[in-house]
Amino acid sequence: MTDVEVTISSLGHLGDGVAETPTGQLFVPFTLAGERALVRPSGEGRAELLKVLEASSERVAAPCKHFGICGGCTLQHMEMASYAGWKRLQVTAALNARGLDCDVDPLVPATPRSRRRASFAATRTKKGVTIGYYGRASHTIIAIQECPLVVPEIESAFADLAHLVEPGLSRKGRASLAVTATDAGLDVAVSGGKEAPDGVLRAELAKRAAAVNLARLTWDGDILAERRIPLVTFSGLSVAPPPDSFLQATVEGEATLVRLVLEAVGDAKRVADLFAGCGTFTAALAKRSAVLAVEGEAKQIAALDRALRMQGPALGLKPVDLVTRDLFRRPIHASELLKTDAVVFDPPRAGAAAQAEMLAKSSVPLIIGVSCNPATFARDARTLVDGGYKLTRVTPVDQFLWSPHIELVGIFRKE
Incomplete structure (x- = not known):
């Protein structure tokens, strides 16, 4: 489709900029109200941002190097009071x-760095394990080295988590890792990896869980390792939630x-x-x-x-x-x-x-x-x-x- 210049009139409820055009509304990610931008329509009322031609005074530099590629955040480019x-x-x-x-x-x-629970995607290739978030409107997993959303205990564990799940991943599948920072350490619940790990694989996963000092590792609902009870404190009451609880x-x-x-x-x-x-x-x-x-x-x-x-x-x-x-x-x-x-x-x-x-x-x-x-x-x-x-x-x-x-x-x- 032909590239067009648009003016963003507002932000939609999902955080995308909205441009009014002769053919209807265009939703443009990573733009702000009042901005003029060069975009490429991609169909179904959506467009890819090519360049901001005239920036809003509300625009700021995104704090994360993965912003715009990773699908985890929508509005890092917006000044906090306006946000x-x-x-x-x-x-x-x-x-x-x-x-x-x-x-x-x-x-x-x-x-920033306050989220105590997050879900990551993981896949195994010839080069090793990729762990991260899915790209925006994509099935591609974006490998991340940092995340300004999560608590430091989770952010610093990315490499350990990749090493942990490697033997339990096939090259055809993708796994989901629900990671929670508890009072006793990280509680990791994996789904979508190899089904029903046998004795050898269970032992290896448990060994790796110990090596990275997890509190608990759960695989498709089956607890493979629990070195410490993962506790969460609610108003002074210490509770041990079941794996992947809300x-x-x-x-x-x-x-x-x-x-x-x-x-x-x-x-x-x-x-x-x-x-x-x-x-x-x-x-x-x-x-x-x-x-x-x-x-x-x-x-x-x-x-x-x-x-x-x-x-x-x-x-x-x-x-x-x-x-x-x-x-x-x-x-x-x-x-x-x-x-x-x-x-x-x-x-x-x-x-x-x-x-x-x-x-x-x-x-x-x-x-x-x-x-x-x-x-x-x-x-x-x-x-x-x-x-x-x-x-x-x-x-x-x-x-x-x-x-x-x-x-x-x-x-x-x-x-």
Whole structure:
């Protein structure tokens, strides 16, 4: 296609620049509003950036040498104050799209090198193992030597991780490595490598895990080595999550979410923690309230149960009732919340449509929603508002630096 000059009018919700052209909108990555650029249309409304002809005053030098090739970041070229404003605007836009009118707090920022969990791709070639992120809109794995997103413990382990998985990779397949920095060291869960490693391969992988001082190595759900129990601390409660469990992306972001939830809950005596996971909010809530913690993943509830039994009395925690229940198929009914003073719900990206419908029918005076997807949060918020709740406050919290993703906390009160 013919190269064209365009002017970027705005940023789309995924962080790409939007140019209005006679043939429709073009989405151009790595551009900013107000910039003039030379681009090459690539079809389906997208274009490749060839050159920035007139740069925005918001443009800054990207801090990572892999930016623009690696698909991990979208907005490293944007000045931080403008970036924060854009992220806040994404939350406002999602709420407005559902007819919701609520002031949105300023973004609580993330800091570089704070991500404690990340997923990497790995493949084996004649030259060795390539480990990194997939390129933007590509199946090509970009080898990385640095990553300003992750904590130093993960960044410094790239070479060790490549050596670790080498014997477990075939030259035809690709593996995924979920790496989590825990209190006891790195916890690595591999999927997509050689299936069902035999005794010799298991021994070699375990040996390499020991050599690079991993806390735990899991291969397709099978624990091959556990030199130390990988512990994560939630408000003073040390929990050993099962392999590849959900955790908030950063310690700082998690602390902010917990603070916002506790501030809203106040002196509520009975609180329901829905989609509780391994206890991100449960431990903090139980310091002042009796808690009903509900989670669909049995292994995560079991991990939280073990921690509470061993440490709860010494920490002076209030009673915690643990329930394993699929809240997508069997949401907690309004009749089960008659004596509940507050509900906290923190669903996956898909949101909690069924649970929101049940909550909307309840008489619980306070509901706090935590979400990593403004669109599904706004959908569920609309349900609650239609059921008689008022959305009184929304606070966006950045845990996904330089990406379009964002966490938020919303507070609903029964009118």
